[in-house]
Amino acid sequence: MKTYLVAGLVLLLFGTGLAKKKKKPRENNGFVYEQRLGVAEVGQQGVVCLTIQNAKLKPGDPASVISTEGGVEQAQVTAKLDKSCSRDPNPQPGDVVYTLQLGKNHLPAGTLGVGIGDYAGPFENRGEFVGFNTVRLEGNPDYFSSCTGSEGVNLLVWNGLPPQGTLEWHRYHYLGYDVETTCTEADTAAMEKLKE
Numbered sequence: 001m002k003t004y005l006v007a008g009l010v011l012l013l014f015g016t017g018l019a020k021k022k023k024k025p026r027e028n029n030g031f032v033y034e035q036r037l038g039v040a041e042v043g044q045q046g047v048v049c050l051t052i053q054n055a056k057l058k059p060g061d062p063a064s065v066i067s068t069e070g071g072v073e074q075a076q077v078t079a080k081l082d083k084s085c086s087r088d089p090n091p092q093p094g095d096v097v098y099t100l101q102l103g104k105n106h107l108p109a110g111t112l113g114v115g116i117g118d119y120a121g122p123f124e125n126r127g128e129f130v131g132f133n134t135v136r137l138e139g140n141p142d143y144f145s146s147c148t149g150s151e152g153v154n155l156l157v158w159n160g161l162p163p164q165g166t167l168e169w170h171r172y173h174y175l176g177y178d179v180e181t182t183c184t185e186a187d188t189a190a191m192e193k194l195k196e
Contacts, residue, residue, distance in 0.1 A: 026168050031133060031142075033169040037157055040065045040115030041086060046105035048075055049085035050115040053094045062120040063100050066130045067113035068146040068153065072123050075100040075115075088152075088174045112173060114144050114155050126161060142168065147183035151175055154183060154191065163187060167194050 026033045038052025048065060057063075061077040081097040100115065107113075116132065124131035124141055131141035145162045147154050152174045158165035163186035170191050183191075 033157060036117050036119065037169050037171075038115045038117065039086065039088070039155060039171055039173050040100070040111075040113045042067075042102070042107045042109055042111035042113075043085075044109050046102035046107075047078075048100035048102060048115065050077075050098045050100050050117070051084070051086050051088070051091070051095050052098065052115060052117055053092070053096065054117055055080075055096045057096075057098055057117050061118055064116045064119050064121065064123075064132070065100070065102065065107060065111075065113050066116070066123075066132070066144045067107055067111045068155075069111070070125075070128060070130055071107050071111070071113075072130055073105075073107050074103045074120050076103070077117075087176075089176075090174050112153060112155075113146075114157065114171075129161060140165065145187075147181075147187050148179040149181050149183050151178055153179075154187065156187065156190070158190075163190060167191065170194055 035054040038050050041049040043049060057077050059077050059079060063075045063077055065073050065075055078099045078101050081099060084091060084097050085099065086097065129143040129145055131143045133142045140160045143158045143161055143165065145156045145158065152172050155171045155173060156167060157169040159168050160166060167190035
């Protein structure tokens with residue numbers, strides 16, 4: 001009987017030690033990064049393909065797109081899709097795909113950036129970075145930056161100015177061709193830390 005009890009305790013302790021804790025979603029004052037941020041790919045006539053981990057957006061919901069060049073445009077969700085419209089053939093588990101329509105169609109086709117679901121502003125320019133957040137820019141705004149690495153683009157959102165701020169969200173978008181690496185050591189270190 002003692003052997004079974006000891007074996008049971010060992011299994012219980014060993015099992016709970018190995019059980020992987022589910023990572024708590026990263027958020028800033030109720031803004032859950034994984035649910036509000038996604039990859040935005042601008043197509044023809046201002047139609048945007050948004051890949052995001054949020055199944056709750058509806059046609060008519062506001063959205064915004066910040067391009068890797070720093071352009072900002074408001075958009076509106078037009079449809080939830082059954083199949084991906086992304087040029088990146090490597091979807092992540094939990095990805096949901098939507099089409100958006102840009103409000104003024106100022107971002108050219110082929111533009112890549114971050115899409116912000118259920119958000120229409122405000123925005124703040126600080127040098128080469130565009131800032132935003134859901135508490136009307138009170139406290140530390142979130143800032144978008146990007147850098148390239150081998151065959152893709154790393155889309156990064158920081159709480160506070162990059163790279164001094166804290167990296168809160170990262171998504172790699174595969175391009176399928178070689179590009180010059182522009183990620184700094186600080187970018188790479190922050191991306192590694194975010195994985196922890």
